[in-house]
Amino acid sequence: MKILSIALTLIIMVLLLASCFGDMAANPGIDTSGQKKADASGETIVLKFAAGPSHAKDDKTKKILELVERKTGYKCQTVVLPGNELDSTKKIKLSVLAGVEYDFIYSNSDTSVNYAHSKVIKPLDDLIKSTGYDVEKVFGPYIQKIDGKIYMLPELKDIHIVYYNKKIFDDAKVPYPAADWTWQDYIDIAKQLTNKEKNIFGSYFIEWTIYFSMIARQKKIPLYKPDGYSNFDDPGWAESFKFMADLGNVHKVQPDYLTYKTQKMPYDMFFQGNIGMWPAGSWVLTYVSDLKKYPRDWKIGIAPLPQINKGEKVVPGIIGGYSVLSTTKHEREAFEAIKVIAEEAYTVYTDIPCRVDLYEGDINKIAEHISSLLSFDGITPDDIRNIILDSQLEIVPENDPGPASFVIAYNLIPAYGELYCTGQKGLEDTMKELKEKADAAIKEELDSDYE
Template identity: 30%
Template sequence: MTASMAAGCGSSSSTADSKAADTTAAGESTEEKKEEGASDGKKTLSISVWDNDATPQFTAVAEAFMAANPDVTIEFIDAPSSEYNNKVTVMLAGGDSEPDVIFVKDTENQVSMKEKGQILNLDEYIKKDAIDLGMYQGVAEQLQMDGSNYTLPFRKDWYMLFYNKDLFDKAGVEYPSADMTWDEYEELAKQMTSGEGSSKVYGTHNHTWQALVSNWAVQDGKNTLMSEDYSFMKPAYEQAVRMQDEGIMQSYANLKTGSIHYISVFEQQQCAMLPMGSWFIGTLIQDKEAGKFDFNWGVTTIPHPEGVEAGATVGSTTPVAINAKSDDPDLAWEFVKFATGEEGAMALADNGIFPAASTDAINEKLAAIPGFPEDGTDALNITSWVLDRPIDAKMAAVRKVLEEEHDLIMIGEEDIDTGIANMNQRAKEARED
């Protein structure tokens, strides 16, 4: 469970996985497997995945689908995470009919697939089966291209606020509220900062990802990382720089030079609070069971900007698409519909993975994960969800610019105004390149 939530990719071995591995070893293609399947009355569906031994997310859904459809055999086309995008690109460029179903790694990659006519428009399927996109809490709409759905969201992660209950109890301070603005969060972090030197406890902690600043600037849904003017990020940067300058959280420069990871900071009780993604839940559950720490921890909704409803958050998703050259697009759709619907969601939740679909029943199953804090259900109640990186072919290039300028701002080599001005100019060049 923990590997799946922390890594967000892959799967444990299964019968289907083993068959795929045997097929590769024997040099037998999925097409030959399909012919064999036809002889025994079974249909074969090929699905591309990455790091399939790392988490159960793909296998859990595949096995559930095969159990519900005993006339179907699923074959995985697996690749290491670092090679996956290239492998899928080559297969689709060659006009292969496999994989039938494509799990999209890095959401912006679906743009080029759509532009090259490599994935199917799903609108008619969605309409025919009356799929309620509302169960994705806005994620499906944010994946749309030219107003149509070429993918549906399979799983999603979002940012929450983790905290050390023991430190709050010791300080006699109430736990973080599920309805707290970023200004209130800063004041609480000041209150929870104590000690000096190696024994200092910081009120909160920001990891070195640029997202740990920019996410709060796009949380209201009014701007994105593809906006032409990044001045909307100034308040978020002002707060981040102010908090590190006042010693409320560790300095960015020290974290970078020391290669300090947020897991060790939180588990060694060096901070009272930590904004982090939902995948961190699995890490904490596993590490506490393993005896790596023994304090009590909690989780609640991420703070929100003034005027934005509590429960608004930012996150990422894994979309799933159908190969336009698939030999059996209708069967591929049946799998996509299953994997992204409530049945697939329950299979993911059974393995501690956060699905894109959300219902009360799914949230109840997630809250029932052994080790999940009993008072942490607020973290599961999302009122709005914003994709951290919008669907755009130029997003990777723009993101690189923003990350470089983020580094310079946070280590103090550039002031905030200069950094934002450079973001505007360099991102414009990246979009036009």
């Protein structure tokens, strides 16, 4: 207990220092024309938004906090959590459990489950009821319930598409991707684009879980069996891992995994200009629009995600949103802030909203707004409508919620994917051991009843 107490004290000290640095980096130039709201003591209400380093610094965070300030009159302050983004998830849990005060945070359909079970975020049901907020009317099926309660207001739906470098295509005299292409087409095109002498690769899959599970997700192979344990002995999961590994090891259309890891290639290497195609979430449109952070003289195109079979439109996706943290002293104000973001963030950035109360005219305005931010690349409203806002898309979750899902998705799948891709384990042994580890994690969580 003494060791735990010391550890928690150190965590609090680090996070308080981070908070100070977050204050220094808090958004300048915010529209303060509206009167700031004060609490009962007359002090201006300051809402603390907890975020990892890259999230805290990006232009989207600046714009949405400005939006909250304009709409609510509250002052917003970004608190930067130390470490990388995955570390930040752990840091927020430890610091909240240690009593450090924050007000709201970005979460998604994966992290919100983990946060809720750890009591890091608050259920919103009482706030929704007391304010008469009709969440079903506004967000419909995008409202996620965890153990029967709502913990997150959904702000964006993120689906996977393909970003491609038009210059690399043009130099190789390869036509841009067709709307109805398959993964075999993707591999064939990537081979045509790859030029080792110029250090150009046609494809770029990275170490994140979705790249190991892409084929399994599109085949709708569940993560869990009916008995609640993992499904990694389904051949579709082995096929999915093999597809990922073969891109670098067999087809050689991207850096092999060992090279990728040893050279510490960044996840956003596409923007360096030597990658032909990068399948990634629609959140990358934020980066495409940010020519200050990612300056370039070449243009980007977007295409639908390739399918296993021609004619299908199955795309992995994830719902992102905002949650109120359990240590907040401004519960109602924090709820008001996340409500503004969930409803209106799409008006200031490239996010695809989860609102089902928008009409055809609104959808067209969204497409026009997003394309206006991508004018350098010539991405049109029709591109946005046909590729991202297509009502015929069948969106499947990137990960299935369930016991130990966070550990499985963010730790085990990437770890065993690396062992297989680098040749340290064969495919059969990889899947066998992955299932054993996943089942053990599931049992441990079930035995602890999520505590």
